[in-house]
């Protein structure tokens with residue numbers, strides 16, 4: 519019987535249990551895939567903790583890569599034996615699952631299952647953030663928080679490729695060093711340094727055109743203050759806790775700012791958007807401009823330990839779970 523990491527109540531990493539599951543034949547429009555590797559993302563933590571309400575019981579996880587074993591009626595996009603990967607479909611921490619075939623991307627030969635599991639959700643996120651939410655151009659000053667994390671590591675490299683001036687932030691000197699190696703021109707150790715002062719110093723008081731903030735509660739207001747007039751605040755995560763309600767007048771006082779709170783689901787809802795974004799992601803990886811750093815690997819059943827490390831800020835780059 520296939521196994522999965524399930525949770526029946528919200529809570530800490532310990533609510534996740536290694537269990538047998540039944541996987542029926544794929545229904546119409548579905549494919550059954552056998553995972554080779556599964557990605558670990560901060561959204562998995564929000565869903566497990568109950569910050570994002572999901573049905574109970576649930577299988578954790580939102581990203582995986584593997585081989586198609588069978589397809590249901592009407593499926594033409596993939597066939598048994600295909601190497602595939604996906605992002606943003608809950609129920610990934612398992613050996614075998616059924617999934618809507620239209621959510622699957624065929625993997626190019628030069629991308630391994632491990633790489634795919636480490637980059638689909640994070641890389642597609644970076645694609646929409648820096649190519650679509652705000653189209654970063656050469657010379658733009660960009661602040662990117664948590665720059666040594668999974669999303670941050672891909673973002674720094676991609677932003678370097680675009681010629682942006684990147685001010686990263688991270689929670690230790692070692693993480694800042696990693697962010698700089700990945701393309702951040704500067705990195706502020708926000709446990710030691712004042713972000714706003716450093717951004718003002720680096721930009722000569724002009725501020726940044728766009729701030730990408732996934733830290734949330736702890737950094738939101740500083741991020742707004744780090745923007746140039748008419749700058750864009752992209753609040754895309756809550757690693758330190760959810761952002762409190764916003765007084766819109768603050769946006770006028772700080773210089774006619776824009777704020778958006780985007781989510782990957784919206785940006786890949788259409789199959790055409792998913793295909794275009796994935797092609798662009800595979801392209802930057804194939805070109806060597808973006809390297810996927812898998813800095814933590816665990817057996818699938820050790821997902822609770824992977825969550826402890828991610829929440830404990832002990833990880834850098836991407837984390838994956840291996841099925842065998």
Ligand code: NDP
Pocket residue numbers: 558559560561639640643664665666667668669670687688689690693732733736754755756757758759780781782783828829830831832833834835
């Ligand atoms: P990361 O690998 O970036 O891990 C999160 C990082 O956040 C930590 O390593 C830590 O880095 C930083 N952090 C700051 N404060 C805290 C805190 N109090 N507790 C824990 N971590 C903290 O995770 P991911 O790459 O998976 O995701 C990055 C962010 O992007 C997450 O917030 C996630 O929710 C968001 N996201 C949003 C998406 C969207 O579409 N809206 C899609 C994908 C991801 P440091 O120690 O350097 O501060």
